[in-house]
Structure formats: structure tokens, C-alpha cells
Amino acid sequence: MEDTYRHKGLRRKLVESLREKGITEEKVLAAMDVLPRHFFLDSAFAELAYQDKALPIECEQTISQPYTVAFQTQLLEIKKRDKVLEIGTGSGYQAAVLGTMGARVFTVERQENLFHKTRKLLADMGFQNIRCYFRDGSKGLAEFAPYDKILVTAGADEVPQALLEQLKVGGMLVIPVGRRAQKMKRIIRKTEMEYMEEDWGDFRFVPFVKGTEPL
Ligand code: SAH
Numbered sequence: 001m002e003d004t005y006r007h008k009g010l011r012r013k014l015v016e017s018l019r020e021k022g023i024t025e026e027k028v029l030a031a032m033d034v035l036p037r038h039f040f041l042d043s044a045f046a047e048l049a050y051q052d053k054a055l056p057i058e059c060e061q062t063i064s065q066p067y068t069v070a071f072q073t074q075l076l077e078i079k080k081r082d083k084v085l086e087i088g089t090g091s092g093y094q095a096a097v098l099g100t101m102g103a104r105v106f107t108v109e110r111q112e113n114l115f116h117k118t119r120k121l122l123a124d125m126g127f128q129n130i131r132c133y134f135r136d137g138s139k140g141l142a143e144f145a146p147y148d149k150i151l152v153t154a155g156a157d158e159v160p161q162a163l164l165e166q167l168k169v170g171g172m173l174v175i176p177v178g179r180r181a182q183k184m185k186r187i188i189r190k191t192e193m194e195y196m197e198e199d200w201g202d203f204r205f206v207p208f209v210k211g212t213e214p215l
Contacts, residue, residue: 003036010050017052018070025074031100040091059111061206063091064153075174075186076149078103087137088153092118095130105130106144108137112215138210140166155182155205176205
């Protein structure tokens with residue numbers, strides 16, 4: 001796949017539109033400006049890659065809308081070398097935004113098909129700081145815990161206990177919670193025992209599903 005001047009121009013416009021919609025974190029905007037989103041889509045949808053829209057990927061899943069990716073990433077206050085767990089690898093775009101920002105990313109996907117495809121894509125793109133796992137994310141990824149940040153990119157009915165436990169003290173979990181529509185929650189682990197929860201507004205995600213879906 002190629003990243004042409006035309007793609008770069010469309011991407012610059014998308015980033016400007018995200019700025020107008022209220023995304024202010026320059027590091028997030030810079031990562032989305034360099035990362036070719038069309039690489040993460042089937043060729044049939046590549047033309048639409050730089051519209052601010054969610055689009056279909058395999059296994060009836062979606063690549064999140066760019067605004068949503070920017071919003072969740074901004075909420076995480078990513079610093080270089082942060083250890084980040086993402087639940088819901090999907091296309092890999094969100095993981096790649098985090099990776100471009102210098103985070104060490106562990107990403108988990110329950111659809112084996114997507115897991116294989118995306119792991120290869122991210123490796124081919126040269127991301128050495130992103131590791132992909134085929135797992136049920138409701139259990140987190142205990143062997144590498146604790147994490148500075150945890151991000152869930154599917155709509156969960158409730159906050160999985162394992163994710164709260166796998167967060168560092170001082171760490172943050174960003175998770176959309178709700179059945180049909182979701183409230184974006186940011187949960188900060190204040191001490192071993194105390195968590196503070198913030199509400200960041202309404203979003204819509206594909207459902208968070210327990211268990212894995214093998215090939
Ligand atoms: N971050 C992705 C968004 C993909 S949509 C991107 O940038 O493209 C959400 C993804 O979460 C889907 O691929 C879905 O299969 C996955 N998912 C849902 N429930 C899950 C769970 N319990 N564990 C791991 N992945 C899950």
C-alpha cells in the first residue's frame with residue numbers, strides 16, 4: 001500500500017477537523033497526522049479513510065471513528081514509554097496511534113481472524129512496541145500487569161474487575177460503559193483501594209463480548 005500526497009492532504013484536513021471538534025492534545029493530533037489510516041481498511045473502504053466515520057472491518061466489527069480514537073487517546077494522557085493495555089485490537093489503528101506516541105502497547109482481540117491479520121499488518125508496518133494477543137479481554141492480560149493505562153474500545157455492560165486490578169496506582173482506565181449506547185468513563189486508581197470515576201459523555205461502540213471466537 002502507498003501513502004500518497006493526496007492521502008497526506010486528506011489526513012491533514014481530517015486532523016484540522018478534529019481540532020475544530022475540540023481535540024487539543026498536540027501529540028494525539030501529530031500521531032494521527034502521520035499515521036495512514038487507509039492501511040487499516042479493506043481497499044473497498046480506503047477512499048473513505050479520511051472522513052470522520054467508523055467503518056466496517058472483518059468479523060462484523062468496526063474501526064472506531066477518528067474523533068473517538070482521538071478522544072479516548074487524549075483522555076489517557078499518554079506519555080512516552082507508558083505501558084498501555086488495549087482491549088479490542090480490531091483493525092489495529094488505535095494501537096498504532098498509541099505506538100506512534102511512544103507507548104509500549106499490549107493489545108488483546110477475541111476474534112482470532114482479526115488477531116492474525118492485524119498482528120501481521122502492525123509487524124509489516126514496523127511497530128516493535130506493539131504486541132498482539134488472542135484473548136478474552138474481560139480477563140485483561142495478567143502476565144504483563146500492572147499497566148499505566150488501560151483502554152477498552154468496545155462497549156461493556158460493566159467494568160471488568162480484572163481491568164481495575166491490573167491498573168497501577170495512579171493509572172487510568174478509559175472504558176465506554178452501557179448496553180445500546182455508552183458513557184465514556186475514565187477511572188483513576190487513586191490508591192490500592194480507591195478509584196475515582198469520571199463521566200466524559202455519550203458514544204457508540206460495537207459490543208464487548210466475553211469469551212474468544214476461534215477461526
Ligand atoms: N481499537 C479498534 C476498534 C475495533 S472494534 C480499532 O482501532 O480498529 C472493537 C473490537 O473489540 C472488535 O474487534 C471486537 O472483536 C473486540 N472485542 C470485543 N470484546 C472483546 C473482548 N472481550 N476481548 C477482546 N476483544 C474484544
